[in-house]
Amino acid sequence: MSSVPPPPSPSLATPPSSPPPTNLPLRQIPGSYGFPLLGPISDRLDYFWFQKPEGFFRKRMEKYKSSVFRTNVPPSFPFFMNVNPNVIAVLDCNSFSHLFDMELVEKKDVLVGDFVPSVAYTGNIRVGVYQDVSEPQHSKVKKFSMDILKRSSSIWVPELVSNLDIFWDNIEATLSKSKSAGYLFPLQQFLLNFLCKTMAGADTSRDTNIANSGYIMLDKWLALQLIPTISIGILQPLEEIFLHSFTYPFFLVSGDYNNLYNFIKQHGKEVIKRGETEFGLSEDEAIHNLLFVLGFNAYGGFSVFLPSLIDAIASDSTGLQEKLRKEARETGGSTLSFDSIKDMELIQSVVYETLRLNPPVPLQFARARKDFRLSSHDSAFDVKKGELLCGFQKLVMRDPVVFDEPERFKPDRFTKEKGVQLLNYLYWSNGPQTGTPSVSNKQCAGKDYVTLTAALIVAYLFRRYDSIKGDGSSITALQKAK
């Protein structure tokens, strides 16, 4: 790639405007939904079993020689009769960016496609992430979510650092006894303690059950909602028969959810009160939304993202750690703060590059609000009102028109002026990294907190250690800072 093309829309920031009129050749959207029942079931088996999600989208993109095409995505037949699996896949940066244009698309009940997990999982309330910007409740909940973060900012970094102290002390203790320390559950425990304290003002040490098992409760609650839509990788056809053919009822985790709900209700009083008085939510709406943003968005998102970040760094053998160590120690002042990160260009870039190659929420959906013309890099397509667009970010973020050597992890990709330009195309948060979450868009409310927190975790790591070895689930060696 010789130069970065201008962003697809001049103002993808808030609120995004429609993409500019295009002179691209008009093409009929290739692909088909197949015969009723047979098409969706065959696509479902390809998606979960024979091709896996990435292969599924890649193969069709090659077959149709187009990054925009029609296909089905699960869940489908036999017990999802009310779910319409038909989608228009959008797999390049240009076509994907239409998902952010709230004039063209709506985001009502499409978080995971046409399938909506039972509202029983969220106290019989449609929480904010399922609401479109046109729904008044969306604005209340989004403002509430942004307020939660703003209010927590004074304790965010000190809490992060003290919880990281505990986390790494534990990993060191395990490593002193065995060759490898699995870190996924300790990481989730750290996340739960940290997020409850910062976002809800709730100290998990005040409830032994939550302190010991809160993360398992959240894992079960998350899994049961999402199982019909995700590939787990257990032996087939067992996965298809038992995990992807029906929904799991809420009562299986109602005890866990009620424990979490009661914990937040009892220990998060101040935040809940603000939800009621400042944002016009009922007590119940405030608690369920707080629990969802904390447990699903923040805890769920970080649980997926941080292992891929640790993996990218701990498994590197190109000398990256030396550069990160130097930057973490020579910039940012003696005590870590949000400001410390400003000068840590490489650390930030590594965080962005990890989000590019492994976007934690790989699928994004939106429904056409009206008939409109959608453009990819090389063609234009007519989309009808009501059709569901589906973007698979793992491929979108490897768009060769935008990203040089797209399959390669390039730690410094987002540094220097050209690299910073590329942030216009980093879409992990359901909007460009240069955008601003607001009530008039559906961009992640925690967008900046996520990247800053991840960068602080890397900076902390290299102030404490000279080097680290490991992968996406365990640490095998730690060399303490000399």
Ligand code: HEM
């Ligand atoms: C690594 C962590 C995170 C990831 C990967 C992530 C990712 C996302 C994505 C992809 C969406 C858009 C979903 C869609 O509509 O298609 C989203 C929405 C949202 N996220 Fe995050 N998120 C993370 C952390 C957080 C945190 C810490 C918060 C705390 C406030 C948060 C709050 C929200 C909210 C409130 C929305 C809904 C926005 C709206 O309805 O307008 N997220 N997030």
